[in-house]
Amino acid sequence: MTMERILRAMGEVMAERGTEKAGINAVAEKAGVNKVLIYRYFGGWNGLLEAYVQRGFFLSMFNEKFLDAVPDNLPPDNRSKVWSEYTIQFMQEFRARKPSQELIRWEMSHGETELARRLAEFRDSSYKKLVDKLAPFSDYDPIAITSLMVAAVTHIVLNSTQRDHIGDIDLSSDAGWDRLETAIRRIYSSLSIALERETTKKAEV
Numbered sequence: 001m002t003m004e005r006i007l008r009a010m011g012e013v014m015a016e017r018g019t020e021k022a023g024i025n026a027v028a029e030k031a032g033v034n035k036v037l038i039y040r041y042f043g044g045w046n047g048l049l050e051a052y053v054q055r056g057f058f059l060s061m062f063n064e065k066f067l068d069a070v071p072d073n074l075p076p077d078n079r080s081k082v083w084s085e086y087t088i089q090f091m092q093e094f095r096a097r098k099p100s101q102e103l104i105r106w107e108m109s110h111g112e113t114e115l116a117r118r119l120a121e122f123r124d125s126s127y128k129k130l131v132d133k134l135a136p137f138s139d140y141d142p143i144a145i146t147s148l149m150v151a152a153v154t155h156i157v158l159n160s161t162q163r164d165h166i167g168d169i170d171l172s173s174d175a176g177w178d179r180l181e182t183a184i185r186r187i188y189s190s191l192s193i194a195l196e197r198e199t200t201k202k203a204e205v
Contacts, residue, residue: 003041003051006031010052011099019106024048046115053103053119062093063126067133074134083134084188088181091153095177101158137195145191149184156180 009031013022024045028035042048066086074082094100103119110116127146135142160171170176 002031002033002037006033006038006041006048007052007055010048014102015098019102049103049115050118050122052099053122062090063130067130070134072133079134080188080192084185086130086134087149087153087184087188090150091157091177091180091184094153094157095160101161104154104158137192137199140195140198149187 006027010022010027013026013030017026024035024038027048028038038044038048042051066089070082107116107119111120127150128143131142131146135146156166156171159166164170164172169179
């Protein structure tokens with residue numbers, strides 16, 4: 001329970017101060033514990049960050065819950081719909097999680113560090129599990145498609161905290177985000193149709 005309280009305090013501190021200005025002392029104060037406990041449980045700041053991600057306080061737990069809710073052996077048509085819904089729910093979840101946004105900002109500016117690489121690898125492993133179970137058309141590099149979509153969503157969400165428009169899309173309104181959700185559904189629907197046609201042509205040859 002103490003570890004859980006520390007990790008939740010970690011998220012609150014990152015949301016309030018940003019990852020760059022967060023630290024062991026601030027987390028200990030927020031959690032109401034002696035900072036010695038944090039060093040004992042997590043070994044220090046890097047261990048605390050890594051535990052925050054691996055215990056599901058980032059987005060990995062959201063991915064796991066989504067994955068568990070989807071039945072096995074989905075046909076490609078249903079997979080395409082489920083995959084677009086995953087992307088939309090990922091966008092909604094990421095928008096709601098200020099600590100996760102701050103952690104991604106930190107990763108982007110510290111990508112050369114061993115910790116940043118480990119955090120990225122853990123997250124990539126979580127995405128791969130989703131792709132292996134859900135992505136339609138496994139012969140058409142679903143990892144690349146997923147990487148593009150996740151990167152696009154991540155970029156737009158992070159930008160929305162600095163600016164209120166992209167093109168003529170109002171990022172400060174529900175209507176603007178509804179437009180983006182509709183676009184995601186159209187992208188996956190169109191992709192599904194295009195790949196089905198390509199598969200049919202190859203079969204005919």
